[in-house]
Amino acid sequence: MVIKVGGALLACETGTARLFGTLKELQSAGWQAVLVHGGGVLVDQQLKANGFVSEKKHGLRVTPEEQMDVVAGALAGSANSQLVAAAIAAGLNPVGLSLADGGMTQAQVLDPELGAVGKVCAGDASLLNSLSALGMLPIISSIAVDPSGQRLNVNADQAATVICQLLNAELTLLSDVSGVLDGKGQLIPCLDPALAAELTRQGVIEGGMKVKVEAALDAARSINNRVLVASWRYPEQLAALVKGEPVGTQVHP
Secondary structure (H helix, E strand, C coil), X not given: CEEEECHHHHHCHHHHHHHHHHHXXXXXXXXXXEEEECCHHHXXXXXXXXXXXXXXXXXXXXXXXXXXHHHHXXXXXXXXXXXXXXXXXXXXXXXXXECXXXXXXXEEECCHHHECEEEEEECCCHHHHHHHHCCCEEEEXXXXXXXXXXXXXXXXXXXXXXXXXXXXXXXXXXXXXXXXXXXXXXXXXXXXXXXXXXXXXXXCCCHHHHHHHHHHHHHHHHXXXXXXXXXXXXXXXXXXXXXXXXXXXEEXX
């Protein structure tokens, strides 16, 4: 099972402890989990502290090359090590990684207008398979490297989708919202491409949620299975996840 978490989790100690407690239960139940993370809140804080202004286009962070040291430090450094530490505290055996390690992904620049922002495709699963076989929990930051050695900032939802494709695994996208919401703020239990297109046209699904839904639809199509969009904030959703029950919004291909 590939689980993606957003940066807001890093600011919530209770949520972090609850999530890793759930991962411990999943491991005990025989699941092999892989965690992929972003860290937008932390990136914003560190960019501001270093005098940079952050901009987003179509839900993706514009990343000029001169900001890459800060972005990579926040994601592959601070955020990753913070999650590794929390996993150890929960009794897990984590390994901190980035998308570049072990050739797990192949990366290239997504759009020159976005700067050092990348897109990735599945590479070699050997490293992740070996770590999982040893009972370790891979915790992967969304920093990739292209063939020329350029570091790239990859949207974490898209990164999780590719890791899901690489491992032919189930995917759960966890954020600080309970799932995909309709125009009245109510949870949409099931979402297919037609409904997603209509809600996008209406402006109900936009920005970061649009990127998340597109990633979920892409993953659902690639593995021909549902993808869950849920929240780490609600203990009942995490408990249902361990039991194999549907949680949040089920995105179907």
